[in-house]
Amino acid sequence: MTEATSAADVTPSPFAGGDWFDPLEEAVRLQVRGFIEELLEEELEAALGRGRYERSSAGKGHRHGRRTRQLVTTFGPLELSVPRGRLRDATGEREWKSASLPAYKRLSHRAEALIAQAYLAGMNTRRVRRALGSLFAGHVGKDVVSRAWQRTRSAWETWQRRDLAGEDIVRLILDGTVVKVRLDRKATAISLLIALGIRRDGQKVVLAIKSMGGESEAAWRQLLDDLTARGMAKPELVVVDGGKGLEAAVASLWTAVPVQRCTVHKERNLLAHAPKQLHEEIKADFNDLMHAKTAADVRAKRKAFLAKWKLRCRAVADSLEEAGERLFTFLRYPPEQWRSLRTTNAIERLHEEFKRRIKTQCLLPCAETAAMLFWALLASGQITLRKVDGWQCLAQPPAELDLAA
Numbered sequence: 010m011t012e013a014t015s016a017a018d019v020t021p022s023p024f025a026g027g028d029w030f031d032p033l034e035e036a037v038r039l040q041v042r043g044f045i046e047e048l049l050e051e052e053l054e055a056a057l058g059r060g061r062y063e064r065s066s067a068g069k070g071h072r073h074g075r076r077t078r079q080l081v082t083t084f085g086p087l088e089l090s091v092p093r094g095r096l097r098d099a100t101g102e103r104e105w106k107s108a109s110l111p112a113y114k115r116l117s118h119r120a121e122a123l124i125a126q127a128y129l130a131g132m133n134t135r136r137v138r139r140a141l142g143s144l145f146a147g148h149v150g151k152d153v154v155s156r157a158w159q160r161t162r163s164a165w166e167t168w169q170r171r172d173l174a175g176e177d178i179v180r181l182i183l184d185g186t187v188v189k190v191r192l193d194r195k196a197t198a199i200s201l202l203i204a205l206g207i208r209r210d211g212q213k214v215v216l217a218i219k220s221m222g223g224e225s226e227a228a229w230r231q232l233l234d235d236l237t238a239r240g241m242a243k244p245e246l247v248v249v250d251g252g253k254g255l256e257a258a259v260a261s262l263w264t265a266v267p268v269q270r271c272t273v274h275k276e277r278n279l280l281a282h283a284p285k286q287l288h289e290e291i292k293a294d295f296n297d298l299m300h301a302k303t304a305a306d307v308r309a310k311r312k313a314f315l316a317k318w319k320l321r322c323r324a325v326a327d328s329l330e331e332a333g334e335r336l337f338t339f340l341r342y343p344p345e346q347w348r349s350l351r352t353t354n355a356i357e358r359l360h361e362e363f364k365r366r367i368k369t370q371c372l373l374p375c376a377e378t379a380a381m382l383f384w385a386l387l388a389s390g391q392i393t394l395r396k397v398d399g400w401q402c403l404a405q406p407p408a409e410l411d412l413a414a
Contacts, residue, residue, distance in 0.1 A: 037176050038086075045089055046298065048109050053092050056105055063386070080110075092130050098282060112295070124189035165381050167213055167235050168276075174240030175214060179403060180207035181216075183232075183242040183255055184356040185224045188365070199376050201363075201383060202232050206241070211400020216241065218383050220376035237262070246407075250274045250353050251332070267407065269338040271353040272299050275290060276413040282324035291318070304340045334410055341407035345399030355394075359383070 058069045069272055071094065078091045094105035164245050182205040189196050202224065204217040221228040246267050249255050251274045259268060276295050294317070298310040309331075318326040328335070338349035349355070365381050387394075397403075 025386075042089060045110070046091075049089075049107055051090055052107055052109050053094050053105060056096060057094060060203040064119075069075075069095055069098070070102070078110075084155060086170045131275070161380075165384055168384060169217075170239070172240050173236065174242075176206060176216070176241065177210050178214075178216070178241055178244055179205040180246045180248065181205070182207070182248040182353050182355055182396075183229070183259070184353040184360070185221075185255075186360040187251070188364070190376050190379055192376070199379065201360075201379060203383075204236060205356050205359075205399055206244075207403075209403060211396035211403055213394035213397065215359075215384075215387055215394070218380045222379045223305045224252050224254050226254040226257040226261070230261060231256055233262050234391065235371060246338070246350075247308060248350065248353055251278070267341070268335050268340050269350055270335045270338060271333050271371055272351045273354065273357070274352075275332055275336055278328050279325050283322045283329050287322060287325075293321075294318075302344075307340060307400065337410065341410045343399055343402045345395070345402055349397040349399065357399075359387075 054074070056069065057071070057290055069284075072092060073095055074093050075090050076093055078089050080089055091107070091110070095102050115252065131380065172358045179212055183203070185200045185202045187198050187200055189377050190199055191197070192199075200223050202217075202219045202221055204214065205212050206216045208214060217227075219232050219235075221231075242265055244266060247259050247263070248269045248271065249259060249268045256270075259266070272295075276292065279291055279295060283291055292316055298307065298314050301307045301310050315326050315329060318329070339347050
């Protein structure tokens with residue numbers, strides 16, 4: 010799959026109506042195998058009358074290895090490790106056969122949809138377990154769904170704590186987006202703050218996802234402090250969206266690191282300072298400026314833009330000047346890199362894909378769920394991150410920049 014390209018939508022759940030959407034379709038698939046294998050282990054333990062490593066003279070049989078079986082599910086084929094057992098009764102010995110596996114095979118769409126909803130519901134798995142119990146005619150143990158959730162939660166927490174010392178990060182892209190979650194039974198807007206690193210080999214890698222109340226300097230500084238605490242070295246360049254809180258946080262931690270302000274965000278700022286009838290003309294002039302072929306052309310077009318808009322709409326020219334050289338830091342680097350350097354689009358694409366997948370959800374259950382869902386899109390492989398444009402010349406040192414030249 011290409012960057013920000015997702016797998017096909019799964020079959021809608023019969024439990025949630027035709028518009029139901031599973032934002033964890035692939036993350037759940039990664040957990041389904043563990044869920045089914047846990048289910049089979051519990052079923053065999055109940056049939057034998059003892060646990061896997063327990064011994065009992067009153068046992069009803071014994072284990073004898075495992076076999077591999079492929080099960081086709083909503084989320085694709087899964088290769089399962091199925092336990093084998095021999096049962097003893099008054100009539101002799103017989104091979105144990107799972108009652109839950111055939112049931113799962115028949116009802117996988119419904120069961121997997123319910124597991125997905127368990128994730129969306131946070132850690133409240135009671136109702137989900139009851140529903141699964143009815144689907145599987147009572148074969149689901151009370152802890153199966155809870156343990157499946159705990160495994161995913163553990164993987165998420167491990168990812169958040171992972172050591173970054175081995176990641177040779179040379180550039181950092183920072184951006185946030187707003188989502189609505191349920192907080193104290195009310196719809197509340199929170200910010201998801203994302204840190205995307207560029208390794209020296211050009212590969213993009215998501216370093217942190219944080220749910221915050223907003224994009225204040227303190228919120229961004231908490232994210233940056235977390236990155237450094239986990240071993241990330243000072244980057245050689247930081248690309249930001251232009252928010253004052255973010256820029257202040259970066260400046261307070263890395264005073265000498267070059268900063269590139271996102272040109273897409275700046276275009277939005279320019280339009281916000283002008284009447285609507287001027288928007289198309291402003292966008293045309295700004296894009297002509299930002300997509301000039303050489304640094305000399307950019308400088309010339311910047312002067313022309315300022316001269317024109319100081320007369321047409323002074324607030325637009327003032328907004329461009331406010332960004333200063335930080336809007337043109339990309340000119341210090343080889344032209345092959347300009348496209349990826351000018352914007353925070355690498356993160357914006359992730360935001361768009363995330364919101365596309367949750368658009369039918371009026372509210373996410375909680376702030377932690379929002380961050381986990383974002384992580385799950387990446388962890389499951391639904392979104393892949395390619396190398397940045399011009400990665401072959403990342404080692405080339407930046408040149409000096411003088412907009413007045």
